[in-house]
Every structure is written in C-alpha cells, then in structure tokens.
Amino acid sequence: MNTFGDRIYLDYAATTPVDSRVVEAMLPYFDHQFGNPSSVHIFGQEAEAALEYARETIARILGVTSDEIVFTSCGTESDNLALRGVAFERKIKYGADRILISPVEHHAVSHTARQMADHFGFRVEFLKVDSFGMVDPDYLRKVIAQDVAIVSVIHGNNEIGSINPVMELGQICRNYQVPFHVDAVQSAAHLSIKGLDEWCDLASFGAHKFYGPKGVGALFIRKGTPILPIQTGGGQEKGIRSGTQNVPYIVGMAKAFELAQTEGLSMQSLLIQLRNRIITSVQNEIEGCRLTGHPTERLANHASFVFDGVDGNQLLVLLDAAGFACSSGSACKTGDPKPSEVLLGIGIPPKLALGSLRVTLGKYTTPEEVEKFVIALPLLINKIRNMSLVVKGL
Ligand SMILES: Cc1ncc(COP(=O)(O)O)c(C=O)c1O
Numbered sequence: 001m002n003t004f005g006d007r008i009y010l011d012y013a014a015t016t017p018v019d020s021r022v023v024e025a026m027l028p029y030f031d032h033q034f035g036n037p038s039s040v041h042i043f044g045q046e047a048e049a050a051l052e053y054a055r056e057t058i059a060r061i062l063g064v065t066s067d068e069i070v071f072t073s074c075g076t077e078s079d080n081l082a083l084r085g086v087a088f089e090r091k092i093k094y095g096a097d098r099i100l101i102s103p104v105e106h107h108a109v110s111h112t113a114r115q116m117a118d119h120f121g122f123r124v125e126f127l128k129v130d131s132f133g134m135v136d137p138d139y140l141r142k143v144i145a146q147d148v149a150i151v152s153v154i155h156g157n158n159e160i161g162s163i164n165p166v167m168e169l170g171q172i173c174r175n176y177q178v179p180f181h182v183d184a185v186q187s188a189a190h191l192s193i194k195g196l197d198e199w200c201d202l203a204s205f206g207a208h209k210f211y212g213p214k215g216v217g218a219l220f221i222r223k224g225t226p227i228l229p230i231q232t233g234g235g236q237e238k239g240i241r242s243g244t245q246n247v248p249y250i251v252g253m254a255k256a257f258e259l260a261q262t263e264g265l266s267m268q269s270l271l272i273q274l275r276n277r278i279i280t281s282v283q284n285e286i287e288g289c290r291l292t293g294h295p296t297e298r299l300a301n302h303a304s305f306v307f308d309g310v311d312g313n314q315l316l317v318l319l320d321a322a323g324f325a326c327s328s329g330s331a332c333k334t335g336d337p338k339p340s341e342v343l344l345g346i347g348i349p350p351k352l353a354l355g356s357l358r359v360t361l362g363k364y365t366t367p368e369e370v371e372k373f374v375i376a377l378p379l380l381i382n383k384i385r386n387m388s389l390v391v392k393g394l
Pocket of ligand 1: 074154
C-alpha cells in the first residue's frame with residue numbers, strides 16, 4: 001500500500017520506507033527484551049539469542065555460515081571495514097599495496113580508497129569500464145597480481161543501475177588469491193545473491209535499501225579472509241567490529257532481508273515493466289536525452305538519464321513541486337553542482353552530466369504513478385529549456 005498521500009516517491013535507491021512487518025519484529029527489542037547481548041544474565045541471553053537468530057537468517061539467505069556475517073552500522077561502514085580491514089592486513093603481512101576499484105563506485109568505496117592512497121601508502125588503480133559502467137574482466141586479468149591488497153567492485157550501480165559481472169570478476173580474483181569485495185548495497189533488494197561465497201570474499205549490505213531501518217548494515221567476510229579490525233574495543237562480532245550491537249535494528253535487518261529475498265524478488269518482473277515504461281517513454285518523448293547505464297543488464301527498479309540543456313538540480317526542484325521525489329544521482333550528491341564522478345567515469349561530458357536524473361521504483365510504486373510521471377517529465381524538461389532560452393535572450 002502506498003502511504004505517501006499525494007506525493008509520488010520515485011527515489012527507492014536513496015532509501016525505502018520500513019515495512020510494517022519489520023517494525024513489528026523490532027519492537028520487543030526496544031523495551032521488553034532490551035538486554036545487552038554480551039551480558040551473562042537472562043536479559044543478555046535473550047538479546048543474544050535474537051542477535052544470533054538474525055545472523056543465522058542472513059547467513060541462510062546468502063548460503064554461507066553465520067560466523068561469516070558481521071553486523072555494522074550501515075553500508076558505508078561495511079565498505080570501509082572491507083577495504084581498510086583487508087588492505088591494511090595484507091599490507092602488513094605481505095606488503096600488498098595496490099587497491100583496484102572501478103571508476104563508478106559509491107563514495108563509500110572511492111573516497112575510502114582515495115584516503116588510503118593519500119595517507120596510508122596505498123596505490124589506487126581504476127579498472128576499465130565500458131560506456132555502461134561495466135567492469136572489463138579481461139582488463140582485470142591483465143592487471144591483477146599478488147601485490148594487489150583488495151579488488152572492490154560495485155554490484156548494482158546506485159547511479160546508473162548497471163549490474164557488474166561480479167561472478168566472473170570474483171573468479172579471476174580467486175585464481176590469484178586476491179580478496180574480492182562486492183558492494184551489494186543496492187543489489188540486495190533486487191538480485192538473488194545466494195552462494196556468494198563461491199565468487200566473493202566480502203560483501204556489503206545496508207538495511208535501509210530493502211525496507212529495513214537506517215543505521216544498520218552487515219558485511220559478509222568469507223572464512224579465512226585476512227582482515228584487521230578497524231573498530232576496536234569490547235571484542236563484539238568476534239573482535240572484528242567492537243561495539244554493543246544494535247539488537248532491534250539487526251532483528252529488523254534480518255526480517256527485511258528475508259522479505260526482500262523472497263517476496264521482493266518475486267516482484268522484479270513487475271518492476272521491470274514499470275521501469276521500461278519510463279525508459280521507453282522518456283526516449284520517445286524527450287529529445288536530447290540519453291539513458292545512462294546498461295539498457296537491460298540493470299537493476300529492475302532503476303531508470304537514469306542525462307538531458308541536454310537541463311540543470312539536474314533545477315529539474316529535481318520542479319519535480320518536487322509537482323509532487324515527484326526523484327534524485328540526480330546518489331542521494332548524498334543532491335544539491336552538489338559538481339558533475340557526478342560516476343557519469344564522468346563512463347565518458348559523459350561534464351556539462352551533460354549536470355543534467356542527470358535518477359528515477360528508482362519500489363514495491364509501493366503503481367502503474368498510475370508511473371503514468372503521471374511520464375506525462376509530467378517532458379513538460380518540466382521543456383519548461384527548463386524554455387526558461388534558459390529566455391535567460392539567454394533568445
Ligand atoms: C552502492 C552503495 N554503496 C554504499 C552505500 C552507502 O550505504 P549507507 O547509506 O547504508 O551508508 C550506498 C547508499 O546509497 C550505495 O548505494
């Protein structure tokens with residue numbers, strides 16, 4: 001059921017509303033079962049049982065063992081723990097100092113890698129991507145070697161929707177025994193990731209992208225992966241991530257993940273129909289537009305474009321005033337006049353990259369909402385283009 005009144009929410013890649021069944025699962029752990037999972041007494045035991053049940057649920061869905069799941073505070077923290085933890089450990093142990101990432105990563109990966117190059121003696125190298133932002137496996141084969149500390153690649157791209165060939169990339173890394181991290185923060189809501197231990201060593205998740213609460217995430221760390229704890233303290237999460245666990249949010253994350261990977265996956269063909277309606281309509285109705293990301297190998301809910309002669313932020317403001325909540329890239333960048341690094345990374349000229357729009361659908365999106373959107377968008381684009389002609393005095 002859509003609970004947003006007259007407003008039409010088309011920004012599910014930024015965040016999702018918490019499913020009411022998730023809220024219900026979380027509630028007891030705020031008051032009745034509020035214990036600290038590290039405490040010895042019954043209150044602690046109850047909290048610990050809930051924590052371990054949540055861990056087992058997520059492990060079962062991924063087809064891995066529960067001791068391979070570490071809870072964190074968000075997708076960003078999971079990405080940081082993966083990159084820093086593994087790269088530091090492999091540098092200390094083997095002198096490995098190269099970090100390989102794609103040029104289309106989320107800032108949680110790209111800015112982390114950049115800081116490790118600027119301050120911690122690592123060399124960051126970018127993998128080659130095509131014009132859809134898909135990493136070229138042959139290029140990875142060429143550059144990978146034992147001195148690579150970690151390879152990190154985004155699974156489903158948050159800005160352009162493309163789905164990377166992560167299984168193939170992961171196999172290449174495994175052949176060289178180089179740890180492979182996949183940022184699965186966006187893909188977890190849309191793709192089955194069961195059996196990921198066969199091709200990856202670390203995978204990041206964040207609950208708020210799949211109808212769970214904000215402020216909780218998880219990192220899959222395959223058994224035997226070298227990793228230095230980044231947050232030290234009381235030794236929770238097997239010493240890899242100290243800090244008292246956020247039990248209600250972790251319980252909520254597990255419930256949300258279960259729903260996403262069962263009934264959520266069964267909705268994907270419906271989302272694809274709605275997404276394709278938007279893509280086809282925009283391409284047919286609006287001149288000077290380009291779809292960003294792969295036309296078919298993309299997240300089911302994701303449509304993204306650049307428009308000639310349009311200021312993306314102005315478009316967002318007009319869309320908002322007309323009742324549509326969209327984004328011009330990742331949520332963190334909204335309002336930032338610099339062109340997106342991801343769009344530049346796939347070869348879009350800076351001026352055109354400033355005219356970007358991301359429309360992401362979710363389980364509450366209706367065909368009627370999509371129809372309203374495809375009618376409104378060309379009118380608003382025209383309005384902006386006409387306004388800029390007036391400003392230029394043409
Ligand atoms: C691909 C990707 N990675 C990481 C993150 C960061 O996740 P969080 O918001 O949970 O910190 C996001 C959030 O937009 C994302 O889309």
